[in-house]
Amino acid sequence: MRNLIVFVVLGAVSLLLRNSEAVDHEVGGSTGWVKPSSSSVYSDWASDKTFAIGDTLTFTFTTGAHDVATVSKSDYDNCNVASQSNVLSTGPATITLNATGDYYYLCTIAGHCSAGQKLFITVAAGSTPSPPGTPFFTASASAAALSRLKSCCYLCSGVHVHCH
Numbered sequence: 090m091r092n093l094i095v096f097v098v099l100g101a102v103s104l105l106l107r108n109s110e111a112v113d114h115e116v117g118g119s120t121g122w123v124k125p126s127s128s129s130v131y132s133d134w135a136s137d138k139t140f141a142i143g144d145t146l147t148f149t150f151t152t153g154a155h156d157v158a159t160v161s162k163s164d165y166d167n168c169n170v171a172s173q174s175n176v177l178s179t180g181p182a183t184i185t186l187n188a189t190g191d192y193y194y195l196c197t198i199a200g201h202c203s204a205g206q207k208l209f210i211t212v213a214a215g216s217t218p219s220p221p222g223t224p225f226f227t228a229s230a231s232a233a234a235l236s237r238l239k240s241c242c243y244l245c246s247g248v249h250v251h252c253h
């Protein structure tokens with residue numbers, strides 16, 4: 090019975106670790122970051138995705154052909170590509186999502202944003218990983234559980250007693 094509990098606990102720990110892993114989102118999937126044939130390509134791409142703190146966005150494009158500017162909502166809405174200061178011009182470009190909120194990106198090459206090369210995402214607070222220093226299970230707790238499991242098995246095999 091104790092073995093069962095230990096395995097359930099270890100399983101829960103590995104599940105928690107997997108759930109808090111950061112995800113890299115390849116913007117546009119296999120299409121990459123291009124001047125799209127349809128203006129809804131990037132809103133469609135984002136519509137079924139969840140973005141969490143610690144995740145990254147990777148914009149895959151040929152350097153010189155496109156760029157990625159982080160812009161305000163109004164610049165996004167109006168495709169204002171002039172005088173943007175927060176521009177990544179080397180592809181591929183990766184952006185780490187560090188805070189919750191709405192984020193707006195566009196390509197500043199003439200005509201690309203108005204053709205639909207723009208992306209809006211919302212980073213939600215829901216799946217925030219545990220803050221560092223306060224994990225749900227500590228490493229020492231797992232080690233203690235493993236140690237108990239080992240001594241239990243030693244008893245089983247060496248002294249022929251059953252572990253309950």
Ligand SMILES: [Cu+2]
Nearest residue numbers: 155196198201
């Ligand atoms: Cu472009």
